[in-house]
Amino acid sequence: MARMKFYCDAERCIECNACVTACKNEHEIPWGVNRRRVVTIKDGEQGERSLSVACMHCSDAPCATVCPVDCFYTTGDGIVLHDKDICIGCGYCFYACPFGAPQFPEEAAFASRGKMDKCTFCAGGPEEDHSSDEYKKYGRNRLSEGKLPLCAEMCSTKALLSGDADVISDIYRKRVINRGSSAFNWGGNAKITG
Amino acid sequence: MKIQTLLLLVGLLLPQLALADGPPEQKNFPQGVSTERLGDELWREVRQRDMQSSGISQVKGVDSGILINARGDQWARFRMDQLSTFGGIGIAAIFAIIVLFYVVRGRVPIEGGLSGNMVHRFTDYERVVHWTLAIVFLFLAITGLILLLGRPLLLPLFGKEVFSILASASKEGHNLFGPLFLVSLIMMLISFARRNLYERGDMTWLLKGGGLIGDGHASGGFFNMGEKTWYWMVILIGLVIAISGLILVSPNFGQGRLIMGLSHVVHTIGAIILIAVSIGHMYLGSIGSEGALEGMKTGYVDINWADAHHDRWGKVCHEENLIIPAEEYARLQGQKPGSTDEMATAEQGK
Amino acid sequence: MIEYLIDGPLWYFSLAVFVIGVVWQLVSIVFASRKQDLSVARDSATSGAIRTIFTRFVPHKEISSQITIQVVAGYLFHLGLFALLFFAAPHVVFLEHNLLGFGWTPMPHWAFIVSAQAAFLGLIFLWLRRMVNPVSRLISTLDDHVAAILTFVVMLTGCFALLEGSTGLRLLHRFSVELWLIYFPFSALMHTFTFIPSRAFTGAWFGRRGIDA
Numbered sequence: 001m002a003r004m005k006f007y008c009d010a011e012r013c014i015e016c017n018a019c020v021t022a023c024k025n026e027h028e029i030p031w032g033v034n035r036r037r038v039v040t041i042k043d044g045e046q047g048e049r050s051l052s053v054a055c056m057h058c059s060d061a062p063c064a065t066v067c068p069v070d071c072f073y074t075t076g077d078g079i080v081l082h083d084k085d086i087c088i089g090c091g092y093c094f095y096a097c098p099f100g101a102p103q104f105p106e107e108a109a110f111a112s113r114g115k116m117d118k119c120t121f122c123a124g125g126p127e128e129d130h131s132s133d134e135y136k137k138y139g140r141n142r143l144s145e146g147k148l149p150l151c152a153e154m155c156s157t158k159a160l161l162s163g164d165a166d167v168i169s170d171i172y173r174k175r176v177i178n179r180g181s182s183a184f185n186w187g188g189n190a191k192i193t194g
Numbered sequence: 195m196k197i198q199t200l201l202l203l204v205g206l207l208l209p210q211l212a213l214a215d216g217p218p219e220q221k222n223f224p225q226g227v228s229t230e231r232l233g234d235e236l237w238r239e240v241r242q243r244d245m246q247s248s249g250i251s252q253v254k255g256v257d258s259g260i261l262i263n264a265r266g267d268q269w270a271r272f273r274m275d276q277l278s279t280f281g282g283i284g285i286a287a288i289f290a291i292i293v294l295f296y297v298v299r300g301r302v303p304i305e306g307g308l309s310g311n312m313v314h315r316f317t318d319y320e321r322v323v324h325w326t327l328a329i330v331f332l333f334l335a336i337t338g339l340i341l342l343l344g345r346p347l348l349l350p351l352f353g354k355e356v357f358s359i360l361a362s363a364s365k366e367g368h369n370l371f372g373p374l375f376l377v378s379l380i381m382m383l384i385s386f387a388r389r390n391l392y393e394r395g396d397m398t399w400l401l402k403g404g405g406l407i408g409d410g411h412a413s414g415g416f417f418n419m420g421e422k423t424w425y426w427m428v429i430l431i432g433l434v435i436a437i438s439g440l441i442l443v444s445p446n447f448g449q450g451r452l453i454m455g456l457s458h459v460v461h462t463i464g465a466i467i468l469i470a471v472s473i474g475h476m477y478l479g480s481i482g483s484e485g486a487l488e489g490m491k492t493g494y495v496d497i498n499w500a501d502a503h504h505d506r507w508g509k510v511c512h513e514e515n516l517i518i519p520a521e522e523y524a525r526l527q528g529q530k531p532g533s534t535d536e537m538a539t540a541e542q543g544k
Numbered sequence: 545m546i547e548y549l550i551d552g553p554l555w556y557f558s559l560a561v562f563v564i565g566v567v568w569q570l571v572s573i574v575f576a577s578r579k580q581d582l583s584v585a586r587d588s589a590t591s592g593a594i595r596t597i598f599t600r601f602v603p604h605k606e607i608s609s610q611i612t613i614q615v616v617a618g619y620l621f622h623l624g625l626f627a628l629l630f631f632a633a634p635h636v637v638f639l640e641h642n643l644l645g646f647g648w649t650p651m652p653h654w655a656f657i658v659s660a661q662a663a664f665l666g667l668i669f670l671w672l673r674r675m676v677n678p679v680s681r682l683i684s685t686l687d688d689h690v691a692a693i694l695t696f697v698v699m700l701t702g703c704f705a706l707l708e709g710s711t712g713l714r715l716l717h718r719f720s721v722e723l724w725l726i727y728f729p730f731s732a733l734m735h736t737f738t739f740i741p742s743r744a745f746t747g748a749w750f751g752r753r754g755i756d757a
Contacts, residue, residue, distance in 0.1 A: 017252055039261050041239045049211035049236050052259060066270035067472045068341050069358045070349060086354055088362040089707055090341070095451045095458070096270035098262050103255070110369050110657045115709060140287065319613060321676045326668050359712050363704035370657060370703050372664050492678070528682075 002164040003078040004121055006152070007172060008052045008132070010160035015040055017162050019151035023054070023119070024091035027139025033103040035119040036151055039147045052151070055080065055101035056167040061103060063093035077143070078165075079121040081101045083135050088174070089113045122149040255536070257450050269390070269455035273299065273514055281466040282343050288470040292477045302483045304502045312494040313511045321490055327378040335469050337364035342462060369443050376436040383429055389416045390425040393504030395506065416507040424475055435464040483493050550715050550722070554568060555642075557663050558722035568741025573575050582615075592751010593744040597677050613673050621666025627659035628653065628699075634708065658704060667696055691732045698724050 015038050023029070023036045036054035057080045059155030064072035064080065071086035072093075082093075091113055093190035094102040104113035127134035133140060142150065161168045235522035239247065240261050248259035316324075340348065342365055349357045361444065396419035402412040403418050412418070417425070437459040441449060449457075480487050497517050500508035511517055518526075601606075603615055632649040640647035651659070653699060671692045672681045698720045705713035730735065750757035 018414070020253060026481055027376065028293075032255075034253040034255060037255075037258055039251045039259060040247040041236060041249040041261070043250045049237055051261060062267040062270040065274055068345055069361045070354060071358070083354075086711075087709075088358060088365050089709075090365055091454075092270075092273075095454050096266045098264060098266050099254075100257050100260065100263065100451070107256075110443050110654065112653060112657075112706065113445070113708075157541040184245070184337045225696075318673065318677050322669060322672045324674065325672050326665075329672075330670060359710050362707050363713055366706040367700070367703050370706070371664070373661055374668075377665060415628055502546065511618060527678075 001076045001078075003166075004057060004163065005078070005165040005168060006052075006054065006056060006149075007161045007168045009159045009172065010049040010051055011175075012051040012157040013038070013052060014159070015159055016156050018051050018154045018156050022150045022154035026122075029139070030105055030109070033051075033105055033117050035101075035103060035117065045159070051098065052155075053099050053101075054151070055097075055121070056099055057121060062096035062098065066092045067095040068092060073126075075123065076121070077121075079123050079143075079156065081120055081123065081125055081138075082116065082118070084117075085114045085126075086117045086148045089115050091116075119149075122147070218288075251352060256445070256448055258311045260450075263451055264269045264454060266451055269459070272459065273462075277462055278342055278346065281462065282347070283468050284466060285473070287404065288473050292473055296477070301481055301487060304484050304496070304498050306498055308485055308496045309498045310523065311497045312518045312520075312523045313497050313500055313508075313516050314493060314518075315495045315500075316493045318493065321493055323378065323381045323385050324490055327375075327382050329373055330374050330378050331472070334368055334375055335369040335465070337371075337471070338462075338465055339469070340364040354490070372436070372439045375432070376440070377428070379429065385431075386425060390422045392419070393421060396422065411502075413506060414504045416504060418504060424471060427471060428432045431468055435461055438464070494518070524538075547715060550719050553720070554722050558725040562725040562728055566734070569729050570737055570741070573738060581749065581752060583753065586754035587751055589748040589752040592757070593748040595751070596747025596757055597740060597743045598661075613669065617666045617669035617673070619666070620662045621670060623665060624659040624661070624663030625695075625701055626698075628656070628663055628702075632656045632659070660699070663699060664696075664703075667685065667692065667699070671696070684734075687732050690727070694720075694724050694727060 001012070004167065008153065017038050020034070020036050020038060022033070024039045025145065027035070029035060036052060038050050038052050040048060040050045042048045044143045050162070057078060059078065061072060061080045063082075064070075064074070067082075068090060069086050069088055071084075072080060073082050089112075091102075091104065093116060094100065094104070102119045103118060104116060106112060106114045120138050122140060122142035124130075124134045127139035129141050129144045140150075147153075149162045152160045161171060198488040206426040239249070242262070245453075246368070249261065340360060344357060344361055344364075348360065351357075352360065393415060395413055395415065399412045399414055399419040404418065413441060414421075438457040441457040441459060476488065479490065483503070485496045487505075488499075489495040497508065497511065500511060554727055603611055608615065630639075631648075631651045631654065633653070636647045636650040650656075673688075674684055674688065674692070698717070699722045701713070701717040704718045708714070722735075728736075
């Protein structure tokens, strides 16, 4: 079976936020919830790089480890999903996630966060495929139609890659070779001084 | 001959000193190409563990500029592997020890038994404050333990759907009652602080193990050293729990995940300690010691109990003639003398 | 099935018992025969009645130091409960959809929680005082305890359902409310309405004699 992953090529990302917008639009995500975000390091300085981050669908997901009600599950494709009917909105998955993927609709006092929402790799949720319940709770289910996540599809520079891990790493390997940099020079170019 | 050699040496050395220009300097090659390893810097920023610097994101949210937070996984594993496991085992172990203690030692009786002559110990307000704190604490302890230990212990029993309902209710209840714990704690602090200050004689009590070591008699004041220590544990650890709880329960102030994880660990460890020792407190205050519960239930204690466990205070009661004779006490309670049940029941009528 | 019962027939039944019961009790109090006061009226009974309804909100200064717990905890509980009942967002929505057809601006969420906490603290304090004080305990009836505990159960089930994500918890809360409504007219909870005729009667009786009660 495929092992689904995301990879964001820092050399190509231009911080256009098309991935963010595509995701928000496709799944009709409410205000305040951001399944995907673009983070820019060294903004305005030499060596500025941007990376698009959402749920990384970890093999040994910390969110699944720490959930008090065990609402996470991993599909056969390696996609980490959760059941909103079981979720109690405690926020522990957000504390545990290295990437800050879990999001909550409210940030009210007394920890009334509402149910957790996060990137689903456009694979919906435990509800029946393509049902209106599934769309309301988890967004569109593209994977069951044989399509890849919309964020990667909409990426203007093909910086964000999604799909089977072997396929993606192969694509990136070819890019690295074409750029002529060594593996240790990731993200860097030659620079002339003097 | 020697002078000439010396002069020659000096003559050769001096020009060298004049020409010497310190440690060798870096030589710049103006026509060269230098490659800075920008990849290293980027990689370092992305891989930083302690979030010393963060990037910028157009998406504004808590920690949205931080790419990787490695502490999160560390916290998650600590909670599941160490905190849950040792916390649960610790509480169960204390419970087992108490049961064992009761089976072996039994209820600690008063020499000479209860006399029926009572002395006033706690006012109505003090008892209300104590029982309010007790009820709020027990509710928080149970809901908290459901949240901490529910997944390994209760989820297999109830199934995911039912346990989710139980956990959701516990989480909401726990979060709402938390600030009530702080309020009750402050009331407890105000009411009982003065009598719980450590004084001379407390060390002796400790060295005698409260009566466990030696002849079974340890001198105590209004509160003995054990009670005082429990009091200050409740106040100090309770304050830590309450404040970390308030941090956890108000994410609307934008606390990062590091603060939340830290608060959670401090909160849970403090809570486990208090729960464990409270089991001992509840035991000693009820079935562990004859005549103990009456004080917090009715406000009055038997003078024999006072003399046995708090003799310095008992002495004051004797001297200042604060003892209520048995017949008078029974009359005030509306009962026949000799009965130790403190409340009238159907006799009084409604 | 249970959901249908609790959201349907049992709701209407409990509402009917509540409304009819309260009206019946109040009518029977107001129209009960009274002993005629044969003394000469020195002052207006009506003004005494109305004045006493309001002056009794503050205890007499002679006893106020002895009943501080009741006053403070009492106000905490009642004000918190009132705010909860009528200004908490889920309740405003409920009243709009199920009873009145119109709503109003609810409290912000944090104010909802703070009023709930005040109500809980007040109620726990008051009930404990009832149990701890020997005189209160002596004269308390089963009805007094059931009223307090049933109200606590209603509040607690409401607290449990705060996430508004579980049908089961919502039904539990609604069911406890329905039990509370049915119990209401036959219990001490009637003080919600009877305090008005009670204070008015005392105020009128003494006001007629020129005494500020």
